[in-house]
Amino acid sequence: MKYNNSPIGIFDSGLGGLTVFKEVRKILPYEDLIYFGDTARVPYGNKSKETILRYSMEISKFLISKGVKIVVAACNTSSSLALDGLRKEESVPIFGVIEPGAKKAVEVSSGGNIAVIGTSATIKSRAYSRVIYEEINVLKGNGGYKFKNDFKVIEKACPLLVPFVEEGFLNEEITKKIINYYLNPVICEKPSCLVLGCTHYPILKDLILEEVGQDMQIIDSGIETAKAVKCFLEKNGMLKDGATKGSELFFVSDDLEKFKELGERFLGRKIENVSIVNQFL
């Protein structure tokens, strides 16, 4: 059996990608992981495509210089706007979080409306709709799921949720209000499932469930992405050999202490081995 002991690179605009990191660690305990959080330039969600592509490329090159075997853009905004650019430019396989989440949504929706929430940039890109409709067409071609004629993808930008999470407003009355403000019009469209189209949102999952009802199917693209990564590494003989438990390295572009403190809430455990990198930014 073939192995590849190089690390996996994972990046995000800030803390959000840690929700993906956590899921990758859960199902790939032997892999070495390198995380980059662009805390000097967070948030990405209100920035233009050109800027997001430029930032994503700088970070991918940094991760590749550290010897990673694949790069996971653990950021929906980057995945929506920079993935094609990254795949064209970079020498290792690049994974995004949109495709796995969108496919899972089609799978569980049973033909009902699909709701997607994300940053302004992600929603404006319509990346989720595109993948969802492509996937539905494939299924139709295979005689699979039947979608209603009036089927629709309800896409809703929730630009303030990232700042709320990054500021650690995780369980305040005011956080419930803003979730209600954003999600109330979404619920009115009676979606069959809700895709958390931003890696920050799983941190708010309990509050979101309170708002949309406990029986709503929630798609966490972090979980789906971790599965896709595992599947790819297995198929291509690229898993680590499993002789030792996976190591972890974290890099941020700013404010190491805040990253450690808030990051703990994301990972559910202490974060060690964090360094600041800013020479290339």
Place this chain on the structure above:
Amino acid sequence: MKYNNSPIGIFDSGLGGLTVFKEVRKILPYEDLIYFGDTARVPYGNKSKETILRYSMEISKFLISKGVKIVVAACNTSSSLALDGLRKEESVPIFGVIEPGAKKAVEVSSGGNIAVIGTSATIKSRAYSRVIYEEINVLKGNGGYKFKNDFKVIEKACPLLVPFVEEGFLNEEITKKIINYYLNPVICEKPSCLVLGCTHYPILKDLILEEVGQDMQIIDSGIETAKAVKCFLEKNGMLKDGATKGSELFFVSDDLEKFKELGERFLGRKIENVSIVNQFL
């Protein structure tokens, strides 16, 4: 009489500095103004001192390359953390927004407690307290105002207000809630005046007054800074000659359209002559 027809440079992390720009324009109608909004890296308020200094220097150098006679850091975060560094490095006079606001607060407070609200970085820097206590000492030396023995400066970080303003949430119920959340503990300390220690906050002035009471004295550091700039130019023979009305140029590091759209709400009129600059960022 001496004149200097070079433009005035004004910068901020994003849109907020436009409130200062507006006040400068109001009292200096003949000056040519160049504005830079760092919309690719907004907000600054949750970033480290080193990063804020680096960003502020890049922008000052850009403005100086455009021939400005002075630079106004129309951003409280920059003024708190980068002013000394900028003054050491740059070849033109540098103005901040802290000192004018702090001095005005001491002037109007009649010895009562002074409240200051701002971003996390501004509040953490304690820049307002420092200037306020210095000013009080000067006054004491001159036998001026008497301050109570239990006089204090109440400093409160309101990190989510900048994202609210930048997202255009200017008159929503939820904006009132977040203002109440932040300001309620401040009011309990019975301040004699409230300094808006962030150039974004004047946009929320009406909602803030609703919360703190219409008779609260509000210090808008934009207005005070504009006065200080005018006074300096007059004293040093650096005013423009007044032959023609002042021109205006705007530069942003990202998303020109959003800047134009939201900027209009800040200036109360259309913004023309906006260009994107990103080569040096």
